[in-house]
Amino acid sequence: GQSLEQPSEVTAVEGAIVQINCTYQTSGFYGLSWxxxxxGGAPTFLSYNALxxxxxxxxxxxxxxxxxxxxxxxxxxxxxxxxxxxxxAVRRMDSSYKLIFGSGTRLLVRP
Amino acid sequence: DVxxxxxxxxxxxxxxxxxxxxxxQDMDHENMFWYRQDPGLGLRLIYFSYDVKMKEKGDIPExxxxxxxxxxxxxxxxxxxxxxxxxxxxxxxxxxxxxxAFFGQGTRLTVV
Numbered sequence: 001g002q003s004l005e006q007p008s009e010v011t012a013v014e015g016a017i018v019q020i021n022c023t024y025q026t027s028g029f030y031g032l033s034w035x036x037x038x039x040g041g042a043p044t045f046l047s048y049n050a051l052x053x054x055x056x057x058x059x060x061x062x063x064x065x066x067x068x069x070x071x072x073x074x075x076x077x078x079x080x081x082x083x084x085x086x087x088x089a090v091r092r093m094d095s096s097y098k099l100i101f102g103s104g105t106r107l108l109v110r111p
Numbered sequence: 112d113v114x115x116x117x118x119x120x121x122x123x124x125x126x127x128x129x130x131x132x133x134x135x136q137d138m139d140h141e142n143m144f145w146y147r148q149d150p151g152l153g154l155r156l157i158y159f160s161y162d163v164k165m166k167e168k169g170d171i172p173e174x175x176x177x178x179x180x181x182x183x184x185x186x187x188x189x190x191x192x193x194x195x196x197x198x199x200x201x202x203x204x205x206x207x208x209x210x211x212a213f214f215g216q217g218t219r220l221t222v223v
Contacts, residue, residue, distance in 0.1 A: 008151065030210070031210060033210055033211075033212075035212075041216070042201065042214035042215060042216050042217060043154070043201070043203075043212075043214045044214070045211040045212065045213075048210045048211070050210075087153060087154065089212075091210065095167065097142050097159055097161040097167070098156060098159060098167075098169065099144060099156070099159075099203070099205065099212055100156060100170075101146070101153050101154040101155075101156075102153055103151065103152060103153035104153045104154075
């Protein structure tokens with residue numbers, strides 16, 4: 001089976017740095033992805049870690065450690081528009097077509 | 112502008128009705144997915160299709176079926192709608208070679 005666990009809610013101040021964790025229990029997967037979803041909107045792709053380590057895309061970075069069954073999304077220089085829900089997701093090896101999502105973390109950025 | 116389009120943003124149906132949710136893509140992607148999204152539960156996979164006429168169950172297929180007669184269209188069918196199927200339904204696609212999935216805007220279904 002598989003399980004992707006995330007904190008349900010995180011609050012941070014504008015301009016700060018916030019880390020959203022994703023821990024997983026799955027037998028094997030191709031990599032860890034992150035998606036952002038604003039209220040009323042569709043999820044949109046943010047990043048993908050195929051290998052262990054840090055991937056940086058502008059203000060957003062994503063990290064994966066397969067040995068620790070752990071990943072995170074790091075958002076720097078937070079802006080009000082970053083208030084949204086963030087989901088981690090994996091493609092499982094036993095069925096490479098399946099894309100499985102975590103329960104999501106709601107980020108609230110305060111002034 | 113490439114798109115995944117869901118036929119309705121909002122839908123209200125009665126208990127016991129047969130409901131069709133339609134999803135059309137113009138991206139020529141092989142894989143298509145149907146998820147439902149409920150507060151605190153994230154996105155849960157109902158069914159997915161990896162090719163025309165090919166489908167596999169996701170994690171919560173009970174009460175649902177799907178149809179993929181053409182590559183661009185993936186339909187979700189609620190055989191007999193029930194109130195516990197009130198939810199936001201999201202269609203997505205992904206090409207076989209890439210990791211990024213593209214989502215439609217969602218259909219908020221209310222079963223009364």
